[in-house]
Structures are given as structure tokens and as C-alpha cells.
Amino acid sequence: MSIPPDMSSPPDPASLPAFAAPDARVVPYAEARVAILPVPYEGTISYGGGTARGPAAILAASGQLEMYDEELDWCVDEVGFATLPPVGCAGATPEEAMRRIHAAAREPLGAGKLLVALGGEHSLSYGVWTALLERRAGRPFSLLQIDAHADLRPSYGGTPYSHASIMARAHELGLPFVQVGIRALSVEERQFLRKTGLERNVFWAHDICARSDLGWIEKVVARLGPEVYITCDIDGLDGMLMPATGTPVPGGLGWYPALRLLRAVSARRRIVGLDLTEFAPLPGLHAADFLAARLVYKMIGYATVGDMRGSPPGGFRQL
Ligand SMILES: [Mn+2]
Numbered sequence: 001m002s003i004p005p006d007m008s009s010p011p012d013p014a015s016l017p018a019f020a021a022p023d024a025r026v027v028p029y030a031e032a033r034v035a036i037l038p039v040p041y042e043g044t045i046s047y048g049g050g051t052a053r054g055p056a057a058i059l060a061a062s063g064q065l066e067m068y069d070e071e072l073d074w075c076v077d078e079v080g081f082a083t084l085p086p087v088g089c090a091g092a093t094p095e096e097a098m099r100r101i102h103a104a105a106r107e108p109l110g111a112g113k114l115l116v117a118l119g120g121e122h123s124l125s126y127g128v129w130t131a132l133l134e135r136r137a138g139r140p141f142s143l144l145q146i147d148a149h150a151d152l153r154p155s156y157g158g159t160p161y162s163h164a165s166i167m168a169r170a171h172e173l174g175l176p177f178v179q180v181g182i183r184a185l186s187v188e189e190r191q192f193l194r195k196t197g198l199e200r201n202v203f204w205a206h207d208i209c210a211r212s213d214l215g216w217i218e219k220v221v222a223r224l225g226p227e228v229y230i231t232c233d234i235d236g237l238d239g240m241l242m243p244a245t246g247t248p249v250p251g252g253l254g255w256y257p258a259l260r261l262l263r264a265v266s267a268r269r270r271i272v273g274l275d276l277t278e279f280a281p282l283p284g285l286h287a288a289d290f291l292a293a294r295l296v297y298k299m300i301g302y303a304t305v306g307d308m309r310g311s312p313p314g315g316f317r318q319l
Pocket of ligand 1: 147
């Protein structure tokens with residue numbers, strides 16, 4: 001599969017390949033433990049656009065992944081992937097888009113699958129979180145946010161469902177969060193962090209990315225509750241490593257520090273959901289497409305390998 005040549009419009013949903021096809025083990029939906037939900041939502045962009053094409057580019061690039069993970073010594077597709085139809089977001093208001101994402105997330109969550117949402121802009125997490133909270137009868141979970149931005153604006157661009165407001169929504173939902181890689185925020189966002197005491201859960205990029213030791217990773221894990229949803233805005237990675245995003249910011253996480261963080265959290269906490277957002281493919285830059293696909297694959301592998309091998313507390317658990 002390749003990205004549709006018309007880069008000005010979202011891809012035809014029917015053209016999306018399944019995650020890691022054709023090499024991944026094909027399983028009936030009922031046997032898949034991981035459900036991939038493409039969410040080509042692009043409603044409130046503030047700088048560069050293109051996130052509506054993110055899921056298609058990730059799925060296309062995922063066809064090049066090796067199913068054998070040399071780090072885990074395990075074939076990640078053992079877990080069973082189901083790639084769901086993309087959420088139709090074109091033309092929807094932010095409120096309507098959130099309703100559609102919520103509706104699309106309910107079924108796989110109800111079936112006990114690990115939901116992996118592929119964005120699309122970061123606002124999509126709200127629809128997933130509300131569905132997950134509903135599934136859990138309101139019982140909260142921790143969020144690990146990897147991001148360049150604090151995303152704590154009360155609203156942005158005239159809507160509370162902006163990518164720049166997603167963590168303000170998390171706070172309203174009563175979800176505790178830890179922020180990693182933050183290096184762009186407003187003075188009001190900083191004041192909010194100070195006023196609420198949430199600043200103790202911020203791991204600034206200028207602190208963690210300018211040093212060679214990874215001792216901060218254990219501190220991140222310690223701040224998280226027993227059940228964790230990982231919301232990964234791809235701009236949390238260094239802008240030099242990942243330029244294919246709306247607002248690339250220099251000085252973020254490198255590839256291996258990001259993986260070490262994801263692996264440590266996944267090994268020590270129950271992962272209840274994952275998303276990768278804000279990927280905006282650049283025509284011809286295949287390395288970025290593949291990086292995003294590989295990151296999704298590593299997140300899935302880390303989150304599920306413990307459960308598959310029966311080695312608690314790692315692994316995912318819905319309830
Ligand atoms: Mn974000």
C-alpha cells in the first residue's frame with residue numbers, strides 16, 4: 001500500500017491496510033487482543049496540518065515491520081491484531097468528532113481488547129478516555145503523556161476539544177497525569193501547573209533530555225498509578241528525529257530513551273490503552289512513517305509481552 005497521491009484530502013477509508021499486513025498473523029476478531037483504531041481527525045490544527053493522513057501512513061509503513069522483536073525475543077503479532085475501520089471525522093465539529101471516537105472505542109473496549117488509537121490530532125484521546133472511563137464504571141487510571149506541549153489551555157481556537165487543551169480535559173475527567181518531554185507552554189499553563197501542584201509530575205525536556213543518565217525514568221514510573229494509559233504525542237520526540245508533525249520542537253526525547261521509558265512503564269504497570277497522535281506525514285519522508293509505525297509496534301510489544309508470558313505485573317488488563 002502507498003499513501004494516496006492526492007495529499008490534499010484524507011485517504012479513502014476503504015484503502016487502509018491492516019496493521020502490519022501482510023506479515024502479521026491473521027486472527028479472527030474475537031481472538032485479537034489488540035485493536036488498532038485509526039482516527040484521522042484533524043479539526044483544530046494550529047500550525048502545520050496533515051494529521052488526517054497520519055493513520056494511513058502509519059498503517060502503510062507498518063507493512064515493513066519485522067514481526068520478530070529482537071529486544072523482547074518475541075513475535076509481537078502473537079498477541080493478535082485487529083485493525084478497525086477508521087473513525088469518520090471529515091467535516092465533523094469537534095463535539096461530533098468526540099462522540100464518534102467515543103462510539104468507535106466502546107465496542108473493542110467492551111470486548112476487553114487493548115485499544116491502540118492512531119491519530120490524528122491529540123484531541124482524539126478525549127473520546128477514547130471517556131469510553132474507557134465508561135467501560136470501567138468511572139474508575140480512573142493514570143495517564144503518561146509524552147509530548148512537547150503541556151496541552152493545558154482551557155480552550156484553544158474556539159473549542160475545548162483542541163489538541164492544545166487535551167490535558168485540561170484530562171484534569172476535568174479526574175485523570176491524574178505525568179508529563180514527559182514538555183518544552184513548550186504558555187505562562188498561564190505554567191501557573192496552572194503551579195497552582196494545582198501538578199508541576200511535580202512534569203518531567204521537563206531541558207532536565208531529562210540534556211543528560212545522559214536515565215534515572216528519571218524510575219521517577220516517572222513512581223509517579224504513575226497501577227493502571228496507565230499512554231498518550232504519546234509524537235512531537236514529544238526530538239523534532240530532528242521526528243519532523244513530521246504539526247509543531248516540531250527541538251530538544252525532545254531520543255529514540256532509545258523513549259523506548260526505555262515505554263518499556264519500564266509497561267513492565268511495572270498495567271497498560272489500559274495507548275495512543276499515538278499528531279503524526280503528520282511528509283511526502284517522500286518514509287523514515288518518519290516507519291518510525292511512527294515502529295513506535296506503535298514497540299508500544300504494543302512492551303504493553304502485552306508480560307501478559308502473554310504470564311509475568312505480572314506487566315501486561316494489559318481492561319478491568
Ligand atoms: Mn499534545
